[in-house]
Amino acid sequence: MITVMKFGGTSVGSAEALNRVANIIADTEGEKVVVVSAMSGITNFLVSVVDNPLTDPDAVVDQFRNKHLIEASQLFDGDIMNEFRAEFDTRLEAFRTAIMGDRANPLYRDNVVSQGERFSSLMLSYVLKKMDIKSVALSSEQAGIVAVGNPMAGSADLLKTASGMTMKVKPLLAMGVVPIITGFYGANEDGVPLTFGRGGSDYSAAVVANAIDADMLEIWTDVDGFMSADPRIIPSAIKIDEMNFGEAAELAYFGAKVLHPRTIEPVRLKHIPLKVKNSFKPQEPGTLIHHLRKSKNELLRSVAAKTDLSIITISSAEIAYRPAMVARIIEKIADIDVIIYSISTSLSTVAFLVHNNDVTQTLRQLNGLNGGDIERIDVKNNVALICAVGDNLLDKCGVSGDIFGAVKEADANVEMISEGASDVSLNFVVPMGKVIDVVKVLHDRYIGDQ
Ligand code: ADP
Numbered sequence: 001m002i003t004v005m006k007f008g009g010t011s012v013g014s015a016e017a018l019n020r021v022a023n024i025i026a027d028t029e030g031e032k033v034v035v036v037s038a039m040s041g042i043t044n045f046l047v048s049v050v051d052n053p054l055t056d057p058d059a060v061v062d063q064f065r066n067k068h069l070i071e072a073s074q075l076f077d078g079d080i081m082n083e084f085r086a087e088f089d090t091r092l093e094a095f096r097t098a099i100m101g102d103r104a105n106p107l108y109r110d111n112v113v114s115q116g117e118r119f120s121s122l123m124l125s126y127v128l129k130k131m132d133i134k135s136v137a138l139s140s141e142q143a144g145i146v147a148v149g150n151p152m153a154g155s156a157d158l159l160k161t162a163s164g165m166t167m168k169v170k171p172l173l174a175m176g177v178v179p180i181i182t183g184f185y186g187a188n189e190d191g192v193p194l195t196f197g198r199g200g201s202d203y204s205a206a207v208v209a210n211a212i213d214a215d216m217l218e219i220w221t222d223v224d225g226f227m228s229a230d231p232r233i234i235p236s237a238i239k240i241d242e243m244n245f246g247e248a249a250e251l252a253y254f255g256a257k258v259l260h261p262r263t264i265e266p267v268r269l270k271h272i273p274l275k276v277k278n279s280f281k282p283q284e285p286g287t288l289i290h291h292l293r294k295s296k297n298e299l300l301r302s303v304a305a306k307t308d309l310s311i312i313t314i315s316s317a318e319i320a321y322r323p324a325m326v327a328r329i330i331e332k333i334a335d336i337d338v339i340i341y342s343i344s345t346s347l348s349t350v351a352f353l354v355h356n357n358d359v360t361q362t363l364r365q366l367n368g369l370n371g372g373d374i375e376r377i378d379v380k381n382n383v384a385l386i387c388a389v390g391d392n393l394l395d396k397c398g399v400s401g402d403i404f405g406a407v408k409e410a411d412a413n414v415e416m417i418s419e420g421a422s423d424v425s426l427n428f429v430v431p432m433g434k435v436i437d438v439v440k441v442l443h444d445r446y447i448g449d450q
Pocket residue numbers: 007008009010011037199220221222223225226227228229230231232255256257258259302
């Protein structure tokens with residue numbers, strides 16, 4: 001039995017948390033591969049380093065060192081501390097080189113913001129060593145995780161990663177060693193770090209599980225499991241015991257931050273079940289996500305919201321009768337790798353949902369098409385996509401009418417609807433300012449204010 005265990009930032013965010021995680025690993029039977037995020041707050045610190053002029057690199061290195069050593073001093077002393085410090089200092093020099101690199105390099109940001117994982121993995125491996133558990137900290141490069149794609153938006157090459165990990169990680173398992181691998185990034189074809197986007201360690205762990213044919217993927221975080229809504233918005237949100245891959249994938253893609261949007265696919269491909277568990281309460285069963293689950297009679301299981309989106313509406317006479325033109329529009333947007341979150345057409349309009357940050361370049365692309373074909377392009381910024389997932393949402397007659405009635409109660413205008421594209425979810429767009437009200441109304445009405 002091979003279990004891949006991923007621990008998020010809060011789960012490895014302090015000496016106490018690291019000890020708790022080490023105990024969870026020790027208590028897990030069979031072969032284990034661990035994937036870690038940076039300690040909480042570290043990646044945000046690194047983002048601020050990249051976003052501001054580097055006037056005093058020494059001060060940045062000092063701050064970064066101290067953030068880790070405050071915790072390390074509560075964990076290690078004597079020989080083990082000396083050994084730890086030797087490895088830590090080598091990494092710190094590499095960190096200094098990374099921040100002082102060429103800022104014009106498109107992968108500078110990826111290289112700097114992914115540095116935190118190199119230190120959290122080292123700390124955890126030493127906590128395990130202290131407990132006499134054989135362990136080694138591996139960077140994604142050393143573990144064989146291969147990434148392709150654009151800066152801050154990489155994807156794993158699953159086949160290359162599988163062959164890399166078979167050579168580099170599988171032998172360690174056979175020797176009873178627990179590898180602690182850096183999450184968040186892989187190495188591109190030049191061996192340079194390319195991240196999977198913020199929150200990417202969940203995806204890293206799913207990729208690792210896929211690569212080594214794990215029997216189970218465990219995502220250890222700071223809440224009891226996948227919940228019926230974001231507990232920060234809805235304090236009465238309830239934990240979901242069981243979900244299928246499709247439900248979890250839709251919710252993660254459309255804003256449920258508990259899983260990186262792309263976590264499900266690598267495990268779904270190999271039928272590897274996934275559990276979301278709370279590292280602060282390991283005895284709790286968490287949420288099991290797998291192929292099948294018993295259907296329940298509930299209308300709504302969970303609701304998520306993807307914020308900071310814009311609707312771009314293209315108007316052109318009888319565009320519905322000119323499929324080649326719609327194809328050209330989509331091709332143009334695909335050329336610049338902009339993700340279209342939803343699309344809807346009418347006789348004379350095509351409307352797309354894209355991220356606010358992608359609007360300017362999308363409009364620039366579409367302008368090239370203008371040659372008299374397009375009559376008008378309108379943009380509505382700052383909208384959000386609500387994703388409602390439930391067993392009977394799409395089968396039961398009148399449900400969507402009822403849901404939109406509830407949305408009206410929140411005094412929100414539904415700007416765009418996508419129903420039936422997925423067999424598990426109903427998606428619609430509302431203004432950003434109404435997101436919390438809409439999620440609350442839906443949750444109270446269909447899941448309960450318990
Ligand atoms: P980690 O550092 O462990 O990866 P994250 O902060 O990325 O943790 O994700 C966990 C957080 O996701 C929770 O603390 C919670 O606030 C938020 N969240 C949003 N939607 C959901 C949901 N549907 N179920 C559970 N947590 C959610």
